[in-house]
Amino acid sequence: MLIKFFIKPRKGVLDPQGRAVAESLKSLGFDNVKDVKVGKYIEVYVDSTDKEKAIEEAKEMAKKAIVNDLIEDYEIQVVE
Amino acid sequence: MRFGVAVYPGSNCDYDTYYVIRDILKKEVEFIDYRETDLSKYDCVIVPGGFSFGDYLRPGAIASHTPLTQALKDFASKGKFVIGICNGFQILTEAHLLPGALLPNNHGKFVCKHQYLKVENNETPFTKNLSKNQIIKLPIAHHDGNYFVDPGTLAEMEKNGQIILRYCDENGIIDESTNPNGSIGNIAGVCNKEKNVFGLMPHPERACEPILGTADGLLLLTSLIN
Numbered sequence: 001m002l003i004k005f006f007i008k009p010r011k012g013v014l015d016p017q018g019r020a021v022a023e024s025l026k027s028l029g030f031d032n033v034k035d036v037k038v039g040k041y042i043e044v045y046v047d048s049t050d051k052e053k054a055i056e057e058a059k060e061m062a063k064k065a066i067v068n069d070l071i072e073d074y075e076i077q078v079v080e
Numbered sequence: 081m082r083f084g085v086a087v088y089p090g091s092n093c094d095y096d097t098y099y100v101i102r103d104i105l106k107k108e109v110e111f112i113d114y115r116e117t118d119l120s121k122y123d124c125v126i127v128p129g130g131f132s133f134g135d136y137l138r139p140g141a142i143a144s145h146t147p148l149t150q151a152l153k154d155f156a157s158k159g160k161f162v163i164g165i166c167n168g169f170q171i172l173t174e175a176h177l178l179p180g181a182l183l184p185n186n187h188g189k190f191v192c193k194h195q196y197l198k199v200e201n202n203e204t205p206f207t208k209n210l211s212k213n214q215i216i217k218l219p220i221a222h223h224d225g226n227y228f229v230d231p232g233t234l235a236e237m238e239k240n241g242q243i244i245l246r247y248c249d250e251n252g253i254i255d256e257s258t259n260p261n262g263s264i265g266n267i268a269g270v271c272n273k274e275k276n277v278f279g280l281m282p283h284p285e286r287a288c289e290p291i292l293g294t295a296d297g298l299l300l301l302t303s304l305i306n
Contacts (some may be wrong), residue, residue, distance in 0.1 A: 013181060013183065013228060014226065014228075014262060015184075015188055016184055016186055016187070016188040017184075017188070020188065060128065064145075065137070065141065065142075065145060066104065066137070068138055068141070068181055070180070070181045070185060070228070070229075071181045071228060
């Protein structure tokens with residue numbers, strides 16, 4: 001089973017990369033760009049057949065290591 | 081007083097720290113491997129700067145889960161002293177031994193220069209050789225030194241006197257123009273509520289001999305022993 005972690009800077013936390021990318025896109029003529037967030041994507045492959053259990057485990061992984069919830073938001077997707 | 085210097089894969093200020101304690105402070109010191117859990121012979125552990133575990137995931141994140149860092153929690157709960165310098169500060173925040181987090185610098189660049197700092201609280205074991213509002217000069221060298229903490233915790237820290245150092249200029253001016261990395265409130269160093277764990281981005285261990293341009297690091301490092 002594959003756990004996908006999508007991590008991005010929390011709202012209100014400075015994201016210099018996102019800001020630079022936004023400015024760059026605007027300079028290319030994408031005038032409708034309002035904001036850009038640059039984050040991380042992490043894949044964790046686990047031995048599991050129980051999707052619910054994998055989701056619970058993924059949340060624990062996020063809490064203990066993958067994410068610092070003071071500065072980051074995240075979403076999980078579990079793919080069988 | 082017996083010191084230990086933590087060594088993780090990627091630590092690179094460990095020898096500077098060891099040298100200052102042994103050759104300048106003339107105190108007993110040993111390196112401590114990141115897999116060690118017995119800290120009973122130490123009175124103070126210094127978590128040095130560097131790029132532990134390559135800064136993978138987040139600076140300090142992987143080091144915070146090692147046996148040594150976990151053992152530091154018990155060590156600190158007994159009132160023993162812990163100092164985290166630069167990457168060491170990042171490790172201590174990731175391990176929740178100190179509040180807050182260190183974000184990438186707001187300008188996106190590595191910053192490496194001498195920096196003036198103002199002593200906000202001199203009533204801690206780490207700053208008692210300094211006076212309140214004293215201005216000192218120490219080197220800084222980091223990419224992720226932008227201290228962040230939520231407003232509620234910050235207010236509590238201010239009330240408890242946990243803000244130790246703030247970035248300023250030679251006249252003590254603290255504002256955006258004297259902030260090298262975007263830290264909230266120009267914060268350069270903080271301690272825990274119990275005042276036995278101290279983290280700072282500047283490098284006192286690189287500033288203990290006049291030939292290096294400033295020996296102000298000694299003011300901090302000798303506070304603990306005198």
